[in-house]
Amino acid sequence: MANDTMDLYEVFIRSRRGLDHKHVGSVHAEDQAQALEYARDCYTRRSEGVSIWVVKSDDICASQEDDSESFYDPSDDKPYRHAMYYQLPDAVNNM
Amino acid sequence: MDSMQNMDLKAATLEYVTRLGDDSVVLGHRISEWTSNGPFLEEDIALSNVALDYIGRARMYYSYAAELADDGRTEDDFAYLRDERAFRNLLINELPRGDFAYTIVRQLFVDVFNSLYLPRLMQSADKTIAAIAAKAIKETQYHLRRSRDWTLRLGDGTEESHQRMQKALDALWGYTHEMFELDALEQQLVEAGVAVDSTALKSAWRDQVAAIVEEATLTCPEDSWAVRGGRIGYHTENLGHLLTEMQFVHRSYPGCRW
Numbered sequence: 117m118a119n120d121t122m123d124l125y126e127v128f129i130r131s132r133r134g135l136d137h138k139h140v141g142s143v144h145a146e147d148q149a150q151a152l153e154y155a156r157d158c159y160t161r162r163s164e165g166v167s168i169w170v171v172k173s174d175d176i177c178a179s180q181e182d183d184s185e186s187f188y189d190p191s192d193d194k195p196y197r198h199a200m201y202y203q204l205p206d207a208v209n210n211m
Numbered sequence: 212m213d214s215m216q217n218m219d220l221k222a223a224t225l226e227y228v229t230r231l232g233d234d235s236v237v238l239g240h241r242i243s244e245w246t247s248n249g250p251f252l253e254e255d256i257a258l259s260n261v262a263l264d265y266i267g268r269a270r271m272y273y274s275y276a277a278e279l280a281d282d283g284r285t286e287d288d289f290a291y292l293r294d295e296r297a298f299r300n301l302l303i304n305e306l307p308r309g310d311f312a313y314t315i316v317r318q319l320f321v322d323v324f325n326s327l328y329l330p331r332l333m334q335s336a337d338k339t340i341a342a343i344a345a346k347a348i349k350e351t352q353y354h355l356r357r358s359r360d361w362t363l364r365l366g367d368g369t370e371e372s373h374q375r376m377q378k379a380l381d382a383l384w385g386y387t388h389e390m391f392e393l394d395a396l397e398q399q400l401v402e403a404g405v406a407v408d409s410t411a412l413k414s415a416w417r418d419q420v421a422a423i424v425e426e427a428t429l430t431c432p433e434d435s436w437a438v439r440g441g442r443i444g445y446h447t448e449n450l451g452h453l454l455t456e457m458q459f460v461h462r463s464y465p466g467c468r469w
Contacts, residue, residue: 122251144252144253145253150360153257153357153360154253154254154256154257156353157253157256157260158253158257161260
């Protein structure tokens with residue numbers, strides 16, 4: 117069986133309760149169920165996780181390198197979007 | 212129970228855990244032959260994990276055997292310094308790696324068997340054996356999930372995968388009968404509450420295997436032949452070759468550490 121006939125799945129693992137799932141890598145598999153098993157076998161061998169998500173890579177819509185000018189540069193000159201830009205009145209103390 | 216019977220029970224338990232260790236180390240080594248030869252990377256790693264589970268299981272059984280023997284031997288002596296005729300594994304474990312279908316069908320047979328055997332072994336009057344079984348059953352549940360999935364996938368897959376699976380079923384079926392036989396030693400241990408009465412598992416095993424095999428659009432073979440002998444040290448020619456490879460380093464460099 118060759119990998120080119122199989123779908124690619126992205127693997128997300130939550131390492132401990134209370135933490136978020138983090139992207140750890142990808143696996144090839146025939147379907148979701150198999151992807152979950154391979155994710156278990158490839159990425160949790162040293163008890164790294166308590167929960168696994170697998171998502172077909174094709175189903176992820178990702179931003180492109182080319183988009184970075186229009187996506188991120190415009191916020192460079194807008195410091196007022198950061199909370200630290202504002203001086204709080206003493207009465208507010210810790211917001 | 213007088214002390215003489217206690218001695219017998221201890222000696223019998225030693226033989227029993229050695230058998231269970233032999234089953235595990237031989238199958239573990241067989242599966243490990245897929246490492247770097249798997250059909251694709253993910254499956255290669257998955258099979259290697261299964262192999263490691265079995266080798267880990269063998270270590271637990273052999274360590275306990277060494278403890279019972281109490282004659283200076285270690286787990287390594289049991290794995291590496293016994294010859295073919297001293298091994299007491301069931302024959303199904305030593306058969307060659309075969310093609311992927313053959314490996315999957317063997318795993319299905321063994322996994323269903325273990326999924327029935329280990330929960331009963333957890334009830335063993337011998338606390339160490341019960342603890343080993345409690346650890347192993349979790350691994351086996353995962354192994355069975357894999358072998359069941361693959362059986363369905365390949366049986367109900369392409370014409371070629373279906374045909375290879377059926378061929379493997381036919382080739383391995385005659386080796387399954389031996390799993391459900393008890394000799395005098397195991398009978399004695401069943402009565403002592405130490406061992407599992409494997410004869411009682413046969414109908415449940417057949418039902419479960421048949422259900423999976425049928426769902427996979429395959430056919431369970433007829434009981435037209437049966438091979439046995441592993442528990443008395445009569446092996447197929449395959450075990451000698453396996454041991455040659457498995458034991459080579461240890462025998463060439465005795466006591467070597469790295």
